[in-house]
Amino acid sequence: MERRQTIEVRVGNIGIGGSNPVRVQTMTNTDTNDIEGSVEQIKRCVAAGAEIIRLTTQGEREVNSVAEIKRRLAADGIAVPLVADVHFSSSVALKAACVVDKVRINPGNFIKPIKKDFTTDYTDEEFEQERLVLRERFVEFLDVCKKHRTAVRIGVNHGSLGERMMNRYGDTPMGMAESCLELLRMCRQENFDQIVISLKASNTVLMIEAVKLLVEKMDAEDFHFPLHLGVTEAGCDEDGRIKSAVGIGSLLAVGIGDTIRVSLSEPPEAEIPVAFGILQSTRSRITKTEYISCPSCGRTLFDLQTAVRRVRERTSHLVGLKIAVMGCIVNGPGEMADADYGYVGAGKGKISLYKGKTCVERNIPEDEAVDKLLALIDRYEKHS
Numbered sequence: 001m002e003r004r005q006t007i008e009v010r011v012g013n014i015g016i017g018g019s020n021p022v023r024v025q026t027m028t029n030t031d032t033n034d035i036e037g038s039v040e041q042i043k044r045c046v047a048a049g050a051e052i053i054r055l056t057t058q059g060e061r062e063v064n065s066v067a068e069i070k071r072r073l074a075a076d077g078i079a080v081p082l083v084a085d086v087h088f089s090s091s092v093a094l095k096a097a098c099v100v101d102k103v104r105i106n107p108g109n110f111i112k113p114i115k116k117d118f119t120t121d122y123t124d125e126e127f128e129q130e131r132l133v134l135r136e137r138f139v140e141f142l143d144v145c146k147k148h149r150t151a152v153r154i155g156v157n158h159g160s161l162g163e164r165m166m167n168r169y170g171d172t173p174m175g176m177a178e179s180c181l182e183l184l185r186m187c188r189q190e191n192f193d194q195i196v197i198s199l200k201a202s203n204t205v206l207m208i209e210a211v212k213l214l215v216e217k218m219d220a221e222d223f224h225f226p227l228h229l230g231v232t233e234a235g236c237d238e239d240g241r242i243k244s245a246v247g248i249g250s251l252l253a254v255g256i257g258d259t260i261r262v263s264l265s266e267p268p269e270a271e272i273p274v275a276f277g278i279l280q281s282t283r284s285r286i287t288k289t290e291y292i293s294c295p296s297c298g299r300t301l302f303d304l305q306t307a308v309r310r311v312r313e314r315t316s317h318l319v320g321l322k323i324a325v326m327g328c329i330v331n332g333p334g335e336m337a338d339a340d341y342g343y344v345g346a347g348k349g350k351i352s353l354y355k356g357k358t359c360v361e362r363n364i365p366e367d368e369a370v371d372k373l374l375a376l377i378d379r380y381e382k383h384s
Contacts, residue, residue, distance in 0.1 A: 003255045003284070004215065006226045009194050011151045012081030012101035014051055016196055016259050017226030021285045022252070023259035024275045025052035025228075026268040027085065032062040032069075039072050041268065046080050048272040049287075052259065054104065057084035057096050067099040083153065087160075090137045097144040102151040102196070107179045108162040111137050122167045130164050135186055142192045151194040153228060156180050158201035158210070173210035176201075177217055184223055196259065198228035204247035207231055211251055226258035227251075236265040245278050252282040289316050292324040292339050300327030301348040302366055310370050311343055318377065324354075343373055355380060 008018030030038045032055050042053050084096035085104045096103050114130050156176045169175030176199045201207040231247035234240040244262045251257050262271040279285035296304040308325045324336030326344045336342045342354030351369035353361040
């Protein structure tokens with residue numbers, strides 16, 4: 001799998017797209033005007049591994065609060081890029097662009113529609129009239145972003161498509177894609193390329209379809225902007241993690257995606273391990289040791305769960321290695337073919353060790369096996 005090639009977008013001290021790793025970000029759920037609470041939550045998120053932090057920015061007061069939050073973080077030596085999340089106010093977006101590293105805008109509510117009746121169709125003239133109003137205000141925003149070297153995320157949400165796009169395309173992936181493309185064409189006309197794009201929905205199938213459609217259309221128009229992936233309102237606990245893994249992982253697995261946010265109804269720092277787990281599982285970004293283990297069955301003649309825990313405890317510092325713990329020879333060399341090293345049951349209380357598909361030590365007593373596995377890894381990795 002090759003990752004889709006994009007330009008690099010600079011967000012503070014972080015690069016998105018280009019040759020950069022897939023970035024992990026989250027969003028605070030504190031009141032932005034609770035400066036102390038927001039700073040502390042951001043610190044927890046950064047400690048968990050977040051590389052970009054977004055804050056809701058409803059008005060001028062929140063813009064000022066984000067500026068103070070940024071100042072306090074810098075005073076503590078934390079240079080994490082901050083993103084202002086702006087809805088319903090282009091004037092707030094202009095002010096935020098002066099103080100943050102990136103501004104997220106929603107095309108569906110960047111300006112007020114010329115109509116407010118969702119049952120009334122736009123005429124071609126009305127459609128164009130609103131587009132021109134949008135362009136005027138959007139270009140003004142881009143000029144501020146150019147001056148302050150502020151990146152922009154064009155964030156389209158399925159649940160908040162603009163009335164004009166809804167009337168023409170319906171509540172569809174096509175409507176989401178066209179809402180984004182309209183602004184991308186304006187960016188090209190204004191020679192502004194520091195753009196990241198997201199198309200999000202709580203429906204994972206629709207989200208995947210919309211992003212793939214947009215990528216196809218961007219390729220046709222020679223747009224190569226980085227993509228931000230996420231399933232919005234994914235929920236919490238198991239449901240939220242599964243929906244996020246399916247939606248985000250399906251796109252990463254085919255090379256699409258440059259930054260991700262897992263949206264859970266939980267403290268934001270809880271999103272970060274899930275995000276890194278998705279990246280690891282899709283081989284998009286390797287940040288830890290990967291373990292392969294079978295569920296065990298009647299052929300397994302040792303306590304597989306205990307063995308897995310022991311191996312993990314002793315090898316979790318070996319970032320980038322894939323280690324398999326398998327119950328028997330049936331689920332051994334074949335099923336663990338992708339692993340670098342294998343710990344495989346060889347009979348009652350006996351373990352065989354593998355380097356790749358090759359068995360290098362047989363019938364080791366179980367109480368010696370983990371030590372010998374570590375010695376095996378040390379022997380080969382020292383000279384790799």
